Amino acid sequence: MIRTTILTAAALSLAVPAAAQSQAELDVRYDRALAAGYKAMFLCSAIANAERNGATRTPESVMEWELTGIQSPLNEIVRELPYEINRHEGGSLNSVSVTWAEDMPPRTADSHVTGGCSIRPIGMEERDASIRVAAYEREIPAWSVNDNALDVSLQSEIQNNVFGEVYGSDARTTAFLILHGNQILLERYAPDFGPAVPQRTWSVAKSIAATVVGVAAHRGNTDMSASAGIGFGEDDPRRAITIDHLLRMASGRYSDTPGNRTDPIYFGGATVDERAANWPLVATPGSQFRYANNDTLMAIAALDETSRNRIPATLLWLNMPHTVAETDWRGNYILSSQVWSTARDLARLGQLHLDDGVLPDGTRILPEGWVEYVSSPAGPQPGGSRGWGYGAGWWLLNQSEGIPADTFMAAGNRGQYIVVVPSRDIVIVRRGEDPAGGSGFDIEAFTRDVLAALDE
Template sequence: MQKLILAAAAAALILSSPAFAQNAQEQLDQRYDRALAAGYKALFLCSAIANAERNGTTRTPESVMQWELTGIQSPLDQIVGELPYEIERSAVTGSLESVSIVYENAAVRTALHKPMDGCKIQPIGFDPGDKRGAPPPAADVPPSREIDPMMLNIAEKRVDVGAAFTQKYGEGRTTVVTVLHKGKHAGEQYADGFFAKTPQRTWSVAKSIAATLVGAAVYRGEADVNASAGLGADENDPRRAITIDHALRMASGRYTDTPGNRTDPLYYGGATVQESMTHWPLIHAPGTVYRYANNDTLAATQAIRDTFKDHPPAEFFAKVGMHDTVAETDWQGDYILSSQVWSTSRDLAKLGQLMLNDGVLPNGERVLPEGWVDYITTPSGPQPDGPLGYGAGWWLINTSEGIPPDTFAALGNRGQILVVVPSRDIVIVRRGEDPAGIRFDFVSFTRDILAALEE
């Protein structure tokens, strides 16, 4: 009996030992990584293919694997390739309805597509056979297909952008470059398999889009950047002092678990904006410390959430002529405007041109407040370390040699770049699918484009 007791005690000791606990934690982490990798793959296959077809072009699963699903963050990069996928299409229209990925035994991650509205990754544990969580069907009405007048308006001087597709600016993988000069088409080139209507995920360029949507709400009188962003449990919560301006400037003072605020549970895990963004505690007084955070941009857009019912992002995109751009949402319908927007190079160029025109469309209609560009490019808040400054949702390229001091940019993961140079009336867009850890030298590229268009 004593030996049995001792054996049981020894077994209990082993089970409670750090080594066993570490092994159990490793197994849990591995399962979670596979669930995230499956969510990543399901969402990217769904969004890349469905949004391309929405625009009147095509992407194959093989193309998405080659570009969007290669060179991604570790350890997902080592997992996505081995995960089988199933694409389900409507028997009536042929449109993509869902993408499902089996990641462990019978466990499945699913992204559902709503026509004209993009894809939504469902929560871990969602049963793809139970479509009660699916978005309601919508009419599959194609966007306008008229010829883009901007791209027929050719600049007097054109520039060769081919160097962006070499290793001159780093070991990135450029998919497209578009350059506008004085509102006219000054240069463009595509990688094989990419075309004018091929959308890509903007990643954090969406943050600058989000700031622009806030500006549109301000112009309509529906928002005030100096008003509270509505964070916190109630009026007694110190987080209620965080304003929309603080959030746009990455200066909310809230804690984030990693630099850059990785939001994998939201982006690939099926968590919602509300549950993943709102709860972070305050550790600095609002407006005193810069810390780049997806959650801050999400807070700014959640502050204007009620305006989206009457003025959704699609309405704004249509006004600007960004017909091939889709803002996607979480599975509960809240826009993930920190990252999850799919857009073409030409559409982003139109956003840049809108900034050059201080929020006035080519037809003379104003959609942003007068002086809005001064607001977003004024570094009135705390600043990041390093060569770049930060305004309100836009990066400031104002200390680089050979770059005009009024230059600003929208920058996103994997080499998504939109550069606006007001003093030279130039917009530069570079899209890519750069491997993790690889940086495209957009400052040098911008400098060379400016030199080539020197008057």
């Protein structure tokens, strides 16, 4: 096995052993463990998933983009932690380990043969990293490019604005793509990125998850109004929670924070079964909106075993060949966030929704009327200052000034967006690594400007 080890000066000042520590000291220790898991996962996933697509990411690039400007307090810890990249003799990535404490094993993310990485639980030193997902192949139609639809000066203006500060003083755009009439009008990338380089979708994965559920529903394997099976028996009131409730963020279950960060799953090595399934009710299912990762995780868990096992094949049928859905270390899909995808694959997902779930070859893969279902504010709505509505796994821009009322959107952390405008036959994709707590990227202003540009 080939190893590349990076040590820093901070390796000499690792967290002290845990004996007789105060709560504050334990919190600091846990933050270090999470930061190490975060670093191991992003180094592993960014590098392995790019190489799966025939592209390249270096550790230095991941440090500059994915591991800069992350949530506090991890941001202050993550850069100092030493890491080791382990490769198989043939050169493929095996694992990434990050040292965080003198008395504990390093946090390790394992790369899997068919793509993606998973993080081991805190304290796990060795494991069988043999998660295998069946490999599928499918010929994906080539994109049609119509770069004459926009004036050259207008293309330059849009590009400069997106990569500049017009839509956010500290926004960091990595890619954007404008699709009209199933043709690419404009597509640009920052250095280190390109058409084959995936990024983590963060909560855009929730819209992908809703689409996976839709595919299962079209096959007749899923009933949206059926119980999601949450709880410990038929007399458990959580049995009333349906898959529809889960997709609409209306389960009525408690979550510890708005947005339900689920750091123990994402970076701590806990499993979906451990952390997402058993939250108690605080409201009648269907009565209140509460944005929570747990609801999406349980919507996927509610699918039949065949549908869950076919998720990689489903992504190919969605015309997303450069997309990888990652799992926890026990093989449960983390489709609330942990998906890596390219800008073009996300644009294909948007186009599928413009076409009401019908593939370019005429094959219907989503139920008829599915797009109306996911883009309708049929459940309780979020409210708040942004004024965005919510459908089933997709945000709604139905009240955004200057934007057609039929517009719906996938949105994720650090500035991941797919905007679908059915009345204009337009899909807009923006990828970024915007800093946590910063200005962010004004996707509504960008959408308005793109629509105005296409009117000129």
